[in-house]
Amino acid sequence: MKFTANDVFLDVDEQSVASFLEFAAKAAKDAGFTADVSELKRSFLEREKEFSTGLEDGFAIPHAKTAAVLKPGFLYFRLTQPIDWQTYDDQPVSDIFTLMVPPENAGDEHLKMLANLSTALLEDDFKVKLRELTSRKAIADFINQKIGE
Numbered sequence: 001m002k003f004t005a006n007d008v009f010l011d012v013d014e015q016s017v018a019s020f021l022e023f024a025a026k027a028a029k030d031a032g033f034t035a036d037v038s039e040l041k042r043s044f045l046e047r048e049k050e051f052s053t054g055l056e057d058g059f060a061i062p063h064a065k066t067a068a069v070l071k072p073g074f075l076y077f078r079l080t081q082p083i084d085w086q087t088y089d090d091q092p093v094s095d096i097f098t099l100m101v102p103p104e105n106a107g108d109e110h111l112k113m114l115a116n117l118s119t120a121l122l123e124d125d126f127k128v129k130l131r132e133l134t135s136r137k138a139i140a141d142f143i144n145q146k147i148g149e
Contacts, residue, residue, distance in 0.1 A: 003143045005136035006031055009077045017085055020077070021045060021062060024098045027075055033100050039068035040100065054087035059121055063099035063114065072101040074113060076143065078131075095131065116147045 009027055014020040025034065025041040034040045043064035047053065054060045075098045082092030097117055120126045126146055133139045 003074075003076075003140050003147070005140045007073070007075045008136040008139045008143075009075065010134075010136060010139075011080050012077045013080045014083060015081075016083060017048065018045070020079070020083060020096065021048075024062070024075065024077065024096070027077075028069075028098065028100060031073075031075060032070065033073055033075075034068050034070060036068040039066055040064055042066075043068065044098070052086035054085040054093055055121060056087055056089040056091065057121075057124075057127055058082060058091060058094040059127065060085050060087070060093045060096045061099055061114070061117060061121075062096065063101075065101050065103060067103055069100045069102040072113065074099045074117065076139065095127075120146050 012020070012023060014023050021041050021044040022037075025037045025044065028034045028040055029037050043066040044062045047063055047065075052060075053062045077096045077098070079094045079096070082094040085093040087093060099113055099117065101113070129142060130139065133142055
């Protein structure tokens with residue numbers, strides 16, 4: 001899976017987790033990951049109810065496993081203002097990766113994507129560099145370099 005500039009969303013202005021997940025589901029439709037915005041949003045929200053996908057240092061990785069997902073992949077969003085999200089360090093979230101997989105890819109594909117992303121987010125250098133980049137293409141290239149297969 002190649003991450004492209006079309007998978008990067010900058011200056012996203014959402015005020016809550018729910019409104020962000022709605023925005024993310026619509027962005028996923030525009031990017032060709034789903035044809036069903038409401039089902040994808042529902043899947044994201046159900047996962048959040050089970051356990052928050054907020055991490056620390058302002059990052060979250062909401063994910064969805066649903067038949068509404070047409071192909072496995074993820075999108076990156078940078079918010080204009082951090083939003084309250086349940087996180088390990090009780091800090092608001094400003095950078096979000098949404099992970100989406102159809103049920104047939106829920107095993108190894110999903111776990112591999114999640115592991116690669118989680119590993120990268122443990123590295124301070126990755127988070128600092130990601131936030132320094134301002135062009136969608138530079139961000140996509142950096143993500144491919146760090147998280148690519």
